[in-house]
Amino acid sequence: MAGKKLTPERLKHYESVIMAELKESVAYIENINKDQSIGARESSGDLSSYAFHQADQGSDTNLMEQNVMLMEQEREKIRQLNDALHRIYDGVFGICEMCGENIQETRLDVIPYARNCFDCTEKMEDKKRKQRR
Numbered sequence: 001m002a003g004k005k006l007t008p009e010r011l012k013h014y015e016s017v018i019m020a021e022l023k024e025s026v027a028y029i030e031n032i033n034k035d036q037s038i039g040a041r042e043s044s045g046d047l048s049s050y051a052f053h054q055a056d057q058g059s060d061t062n063l064m065e066q067n068v069m070l071m072e073q074e075r076e077k078i079r080q081l082n083d084a085l086h087r088i089y090d091g092v093f094g095i096c097e098m099c100g101e102n103i104q105e106t107r108l109d110v111i112p113y114a115r116n117c118f119d120c121t122e123k124m125e126d127k128k129r130k131q132r133r
């Protein structure tokens with residue numbers, strides 16, 4: 001099973017999956033940006049008509065922080081997706097970076113930008129878990 005390359009049909013399939021996810025991620029970030037500017041406008045206008053609630057203030061901040069976190073995650077995903085596209089063009093897509101074996105297609109179907117096969121991912125997580133102890 002080692003070194004068996006994905007067929008051009010499969011590569012095309014993953015390319016379009018990755019492209020679609022890229023588009024989604026970009027749209028997602030644009031939406032958060034829009035939400036944030038609308039939210040800022042609304043709260044600046046109506047402040048005087050509301051009693052000042054510490055709790056509300058707190059949840060607003062949390063929401064913002066959450067948005068920032070989500071955006072970071074989404075940006076990271078975009079980076080990974082772009083990388084995966086490059087790997088398709090370089091002809092190394094679907095090959096585990098650690099052991100050189102093929103990444104299971106069931107894995108690629110879930111995470112099209114995966115860099116490692118199941119086994120290596122598990123080994124890495126295992127290592128991380130041990131390091132934490």
Ligand SMILES: [Zn+2]
Pocket residue numbers: 096097098099100101116117118119120121
């Ligand atoms: Zn591997």
